[in-house]
Amino acid sequence: MDSLSNIHLAHRATEVTPFLAMEVMERAKALETAGQEVIYLCLGEPDFPTPEPIVKTARDAMAAGETRYTHSLGRIELREALAEHYHQRYGVRVDTEQIIISSGTSPLMLLLFAALCNPADNVILTDPGYACYPNFIRFVGGEPRFLRTRPEHGFQPHPEEVKTLLNNRTRALLINSPANPAGSVLSKNELQNLAKLPIPLVSDEIYHGLTYEGEEHSALEFTDNAFVLGGFSKAYAMTGWRLGYLIAPKSAVRALQTFHQNVVISANSFVQLAGVTALKECDSYVAEMRAERIRPPP
Ligand SMILES: Cc1ncc(COP(=O)(O)O)c(C=O)c1O
Structure with missing residues (x-):
């Protein structure tokens, strides 16, 4: 002191x-x-400016006075656009009442682990993994239980190995595909098998849109017993805008919303409208950014 x-x-x-x-x-x-x-x-920051239509929407929205608090779950336009996105891309039906929009996925991770863990409850997560995850879990009094992953499994969790770490205080398995730092992607089959485990999945899908080989799958294709974190930072080159979302099972939404109302109140109003433009108009920009390769010096 x-x-x-x-x-x-x-x-x-x-x-x-x-x-x-x-x-x-x-x-x-x-x-x-x-x-x-x-x-x-x-x-993990794209080396591109944010696509122009997104910038224009935010500029116009600010000029039009879209500068107030919004619904604590997020603007309905953005929640509807996200529900449509999940239907188009993954064939899953998500209710707008299951979506919580916030200022990036990061605050939502804190809210989520606070909602899932009583002191001494644990969450299983991979080693290696995104460095902030264990801090969120510890901060709320939980225990991160690390699963040492193997190169032959693409540094992703294998269900049989997860089972060895489960106990009656395990509240979730945290997965991340495409993964930071490994870059590996869970196949449909692997995700399906992880979804059969007797605990909820927390699936961080922030790098969706930036898969270079194979197909991307959402945990929601295989189970309703999942919390999906996603955001605009990476695919749409919007790291500094701070916009993310959590899709939660209906039974958990009210607790998460209550917490969100207190801590964040709501995400930025005009940034949420920019997110609608990202989802509806910017697929081609994402494809162009993904296709960009480092060019050898002339
Ligand atoms: C795996 C992973 N999840 C989440 C985040 C944070 O995302 P956001 O900008 O939405 O808070 C990062 C940032 O690097 C990340 O690598």
């Missing part, structure tokens, strides 16, 4: 480990400001 201060920080505040990719980016920005040339390889 600072001898001149009476501030005691709680353990949960001091035990969160820094998000190292952000630390590297912040250091790189400082070097750039000091005049050094920097190539950014630190964060």
Whole structure:
């Protein structure tokens, strides 16, 4: 404790480990400001500007006064567009009342694990995996149970190995396909088998739209017992806009919504309208960005 201060920080505040990719980016920005040339390889961030129709929608919406709080689940236009997107792309029916829009997927992860875990409950997740997941789980008093994955399984969880970690305090299996950092994609068969496990899936589908080989599948094709996290940051080059969503089983929505109303209130109004444009008008931009390859120097 600072001898001149009476501030005691709680353990949960001091035990969160820094998000190292952000630390590297912040250091790189400082070097750039000091005049050094920097190539950014630190964060999962598309090297493209946000597609113009998305920018235009946000600009017009702001000018038209779309600058107020919205429904805490998110604007109905965006929830309808997402329900349509899931139907078109994966053939699944999602009710607009199952969708919670927020300022990126990250705050939704915190809300979700807070809703799922009592102290000492556990969530199974892969090692390697996205570095922030265990921090969210620990922050709410839960225990991350790591499944050491294997290269022959594409660093994805294998159902038989997941079973060895299950106990009566296991609240979910967290999956991520396409995966950070491995880049691997779960096949239909693999996802189907994981969906048969006797615990809910939390499926982080943020990298959907950026699959380079094979098909993308949503966990919702194989089970209703899943929480799907998705967002606009990666496929639509919208990292700084902060827009994401959670699709939850109906029985869990009210608790999540209540928490969301208190903590976030709602995502930005005009950014949500920009998300509608992304879903409805920007497939070709996503395809172009995906097709871009690093060109050899001339
Ligand atoms: C696997 C994974 N999930 C979620 C996020 C965060 O997404 P958002 O920008 O929607 O908060 C990232 C960011 O790098 C990520 O790699």
